[in-house]
Amino acid sequence: MKVRLRYSTLALVLSFVAIGDASLNDELPEDKFVVLRASPTTMEHLEIIRELHDNMHEYDLDFWLTPHSIDHKADIMVRETGLSWLTNVLTNNSIPFLVTIPDVKQLILDREHKPLAPSSSFAKRLNDEGGNKARYGLGEYHSYNHIVSWMEDIQRNYPDKAMVITIGMTEEGRPIKGIKIGTGVYRTDKRVFWIDGGIHAREWAAVHTVAYVIDRLIADYDTDPLVRQAVDQLNFYIFPVLNPDGYEYSRSGVSPMIRLWRKNRSSMICKKDQWFRERCCGGVDLNRNFDWFWGEIGSSSDRCSEIYQGKSPFSESESRAVRDVMMSPELRGKVDAFLTLHTYSQMWIHPFSHQRKTVPEDISDIEQVGRKAIGALESVYGTKYRFGTGADILYPSSGGSDDWAKGKGGVKYVYLMELRPSEEVWDGFILDSRQLIPTGRETWAGIKVVIEAVLKLRRARIGTTRPAPPPPPPPPPPPTTTTIFTTTTSTTTTTTTPITTRAPVSTSPFFRRRQFRPSQVRPRVVVSAEARAAAIERYREQQARLDAMRQRIRTDSARNRQRGDVRSSSRRTSSTSTERPTVSNDTGGPRTCADRSPWCSAWMQRSARVCVISSIFMRRDCARTCRFC
Template sequence: MIILSSILLILVAAEKSAFVAGGIERNYTILRITPLNIEQIQFLSALYLNDDKMADFWKPPTRINETIHVMINPGFMKKFDRLLNEKSISYHIEINDFAQYLKNKKEMKRQRNLLFDNNRERRFWDDNNRNSNIFLGKYNSYDSIVRWLKNLEQRYDNIVTVKSIGTTAEERIIYGVKLGTKNVTSKPVIWLDAGIHAREWVAIHTALYLIQQLIIDYNSNSKIGEYLRLLDIYIYPCLNPDGYEYTQTKPNDPSVRLWRKSRGSTINYEWENGEKRYCKGVDLNRNFAFHFGEIGSSSSPCSNIYRGKYAFSEPETQAVRDALLPLREQIKAYITLHTYSQLWIYPYSHAANTYSSDIDELKAVAKEGVNSLMKLYGTEYQYGTGPEVIYAFSGGSSDWAKQSANVKYSYTIELRPSKSSNAGFILDKRELIPIGRETYEGIKVVIDKVIMEYKQSRN
């Protein structure tokens, strides 16, 4: 607590000093930091947990000699440099002007021919995006996504049903689809969602790609046809549409493009010295009722990992809970897509060396999924619990689904790029289709396992 209190006072002083500086430091700067001992990790962790005004940690500092990337906000570089120097923490400037980096990315022309080398994919999107202005290989607005989902239901009404599960803080409806033949009233269910963190655009795009491929392959691939005859696959591509839409309002502004949380009510937060700040939103993946309020979450409304006032305090997480629990007898797999780090995470992630009773089965399917994914492009994933492969966190959706909804195969998949990549959340659009393809291969392993067990249960 002494370390934390000292850091909070330093941060408030740094904030005041930054404003006094008159905007001399205007750049968002990306640093690469490698902590060398436990003391450095503790110091950086205190910053990560309790501040978002000075710095945005893209990944928390959890392991000695493991690189993290931190975005320093304008006006704070000198102060952050001083803090690191006081603890003998060295760093490397990876990107000096991140706003300019984003502008350069936006100006890169899309090369459609490179993205659509599969003729069936091209025909599918040409046929189905006329009224929605959507296609893969680029990022789409939430409204465009919703229109596209509704178009799919009209064209493929034998296997596509549009579903809505609730309304967000800003009164957007959370839409998804149920994929499956409609001649059976009750089938095993696989649930897949994405976009619970606003800045993770790649995850949302990947969920759309999975919808596309399952529909394309339904009539042309007997294996996929069996999937949709025997199962219902629910896919909700964007659980946090408020945050996602906000990130698209100023895509060249790092503070907007890299917004993580929801856009719920603004909280007037008072620091220990009486300083007041107005902070908005909740980290929805810390708001589920699984060891809520414990490790890897923050009670500070200004933190990027603010957990909310209580479990399921937010309409978005309430929507997931209220839609998923009535299906608990049918749901056999829950998969939530995130970016980034190339990880396949299974429960439990709130504490080290804490496993479910069927850990061997969870691990075996994860291993097979990672191996299947890797065969396509050689992309290497790690698999394990959160503490084993990245960090411990509480209040996450996949842990909650495992415990509270009793979902056997419950996974969080962190997509490309790797942990060490400076691209972070800003991937070249040319990677979007390959990410979708390899993820599809990995997820088919889970579907195959569910179908195999379903067939065995009927014999």
């Protein structure tokens, strides 16, 4: 393990030098991107891949899929210029890998920008849209404006059951729109079922699947007794695209850097990267921006990271919009189900994801409904899903909307669904459009199980409470087609859901209506002594590995300074001597040892490896600071 890591570190250093040299050329052609699949078979392999994942923004990598245990895959997108470095790291550490997508841009063009054959999907779309007067074009990817126009068309055709709602505005000025579905749509006394998708911009299949659910609730009302009962007795709040800015940006070009954008589009910031190139970064991972153990694990404080958590909880307009409508008088205390759809890897995830072996007290109810939903989903096409917390079957992460909805929103049934494809399929986020309708059908089958559970919960609640007086008649329709939720304060009124370890799980009433009260303290987390000891041991091991790695880097840097950088010296045209390099001026003659740049000390403080990573640049401008003379 130690030997392989040392060689891996040296390979990292030498490769960064090569990348740094190439970055000085401002006229490079458009980058080509490759996806590589690595398969860790030992804990050492897993630790190395996690190190790459935790620092992917520094290594210029994009992890599509992160392995959570041995024998699970890591799908990594890398620029072709950095492919040799990545393969060297994996080869030197004996990690099996293969290239699955040799040209990501070409796959995007083939999958998403070639017209479909006239007969390939029309019959399927017609079949699935039967019964809905507002036609959408299922089986295809559509723009945000098209989706909004379709929801407005539903409202026009079904004014008693559907109403388009706006819950906020994005950084770029787009309204965050969804649709409320329920008989007597202006009633606010019914229990609530929440569904959203598109919180991550590149997950187009999740957006389509949410649209499919909207279509089923409208189209099946007259033919499916469960749908009729649900629409009559519940209010559905459905948001196909919670991240409109990011979604539209991901549709604006075929470059992988655009199509595979993950975050929102909040303000950009520019800074120098490791190779002193100007790098502009922006956006926040909205699913790390909710106030549930925010910023503690599985996220980053670096704005350039794909999992940047934001400046503070609810720093983004999109996450604030979700919070404000969930805590509004119309929804507060009434939401019985919260489903958020993502892609990919075929997982049905329940809270909590911020720490392993940590679940809500009503886990037995959540597991029973979740596993039944997976069974219904699998019965359609045989698609296999895994079930558990995100921390246990994926990796720990905090700040997610699902955990917040359970822990502070008091929602009974909360699930995050990672849709098709599975981990074994290599195309990841660029799902073939021919799989969109099958994905929608099987997901709808699982969602209907959760709908049944919410209706059962409603019946149980009515049976244990006194009959309520009949609701007042609905108010007249507003003058516009949109209802806007507003709040008078940014303070979140929250409740907390007790959480505990899997064993034992303390018993509690099947349902107890929670009163939402302000809470300034973090909800208490009860974990077993075994879990606490394991966490402490993992922390100590991680610190030991980091200390060892830092020592190896210092040793390698000192060794390289003593013997000179062979690769960098071979590229110099001003000296062919095999002895210790002599610092020369621009005319070739010797000069005194001095720094040309006033920023050398600052660069050294920022990164102790800068003299090795960018040796050509630093040899020229920071010879004294780097001790090249």
